[in-house]
Amino acid sequence: MEPDPKLLDVLVCPITKTTLVYDRERQELVSKAAGLAYPIRSGIPIMRPDEARELSEEERTKR
Amino acid sequence: MSTESSSQHTASFGFRDVPANEKEKLVRGVFSSVARNYDLMNDLMSGGVHRLWKDAMVDWLNPQPSFKCLDVAGGTGDIAFRIAKSTKRKGRAADITVCDINPDMLAEGVKRAEVLGEKSIGWVAGDAQALPLPDNSFDTYTIAFGIRNVTRIDKALEEARRVLKPGGRFLCLEFSQVVVPGLDVLYDKFSFHILPKLGEVVAGDREAYQYLIESIRRFPPQAKFGRMIEEAGLSHVTIRNLSGGIAAMHSAWKI
Numbered sequence: 099m100e101p102d103p104k105l106l107d108v109l110v111c112p113i114t115k116t117t118l119v120y121d122r123e124r125q126e127l128v129s130k131a132a133g134l135a136y137p138i139r140s141g142i143p144i145m146r147p148d149e150a151r152e153l154s155e156e157e158r159t160k161r
Numbered sequence: 162m163s164t165e166s167s168s169q170h171t172a173s174f175g176f177r178d179v180p181a182n183e184k185e186k187l188v189r190g191v192f193s194s195v196a197r198n199y200d201l202m203n204d205l206m207s208g209g210v211h212r213l214w215k216d217a218m219v220d221w222l223n224p225q226p227s228f229k230c231l232d233v234a235g236g237t238g239d240i241a242f243r244i245a246k247s248t249k250r251k252g253r254a255a256d257i258t259v260c261d262i263n264p265d266m267l268a269e270g271v272k273r274a275e276v277l278g279e280k281s282i283g284w285v286a287g288d289a290q291a292l293p294l295p296d297n298s299f300d301t302y303t304i305a306f307g308i309r310n311v312t313r314i315d316k317a318l319e320e321a322r323r324v325l326k327p328g329g330r331f332l333c334l335e336f337s338q339v340v341v342p343g344l345d346v347l348y349d350k351f352s353f354h355i356l357p358k359l360g361e362v363v364a365g366d367r368e369a370y371q372y373l374i375e376s377i378r379r380f381p382p383q384a385k386f387g388r389m390i391e392e393a394g395l396s397h398v399t400i401r402n403l404s405g406g407i408a409a410m411h412s413a414w415k416i
Contacts, residue, residue: 104283
């Protein structure tokens with residue numbers, strides 16, 4: 099299931115309250131500011147730091 | 162009373178005090194365990210009256226089609242579907258976002274939305290204490306039977322104020338303190354003796370419902386909760402009791 103595009107537009111990082119980058123392939127919402135990637139499962143963004151993946155050094159600098 | 166006010170390290174989980182970070186895990190367990198039977202249990206717990214309370218909440222909210230509405234801790238969509246219905250009658254459905262910490266509860270709401278063909282609601286998993294939503298972005302913030310389960314209620318209220326637009330409306334529905342003499346005795350008997358049994362028989366989970374009851378008793382009464390809302394920077398707090406105070410609504414505005 100695809101996430102609601104309208105919802106993706108409004109969501110921000112719950113920690114830094116900054117905008118996110120949608121990684122469609124990985125189904126993640128990336129917060130460079132927090133260094134976290136929030137997963138999207140069955141179309142539902144899981145905006146919880148305890149469920150997020152920490153970005154690698156490379157991801158942090160590249161994207 | 163919760164020991165939370167005197168110490169940051171413990172939070173109330175029913176009548177037990179547990180470390181604050183533990184509470185989140187425990188509450189999550191309760192709701193994951195009851196998600197599928199949640200509506201049925203609510204009907205049993207309140208004799209179906211929770212539906213009337215939720216109707217009363219959305220009546221008082223009086224949402225408009227142009228509104229952006231946020232419903233927090235409303236995973237199964239009880240309030241969101243009512244807002245959609247109410248605004249459709251006025252022209253078109255408002256733009257509604259449901260944010261609940263528990264993906265299992267949201268999955269139930271998404272399923273119901275698919276059955277109803279309801280497309281005006283966005284569903285997101287997030288913490289009421291750290292909302293994944295921008296400042297000044299909603300006309301209404303609602304939370305029904307949710308704030309009681311939050312570890313730090315003050316933080317959740319601050320977040321409510323932050324995401325509301327200036328002029329935005331806060332409306333909370335929560336179990337409260339019975340204000341009718343005599344009713345409190347009956348209510349005690351029902352909730353401590355009958356409800357856990359119902360939870361066991363219907364949901365197969367006595368403990369989860371035991372928690373629900375205990376958490377209701379520990380939640381601050383009407384006036385005190387009203388003061389907490391003011392302390393978070395919201396104004397013009399108005400309180401309406403429902404069913405003799407078994408539940409209460411708190412309304413406030415971001416000025």
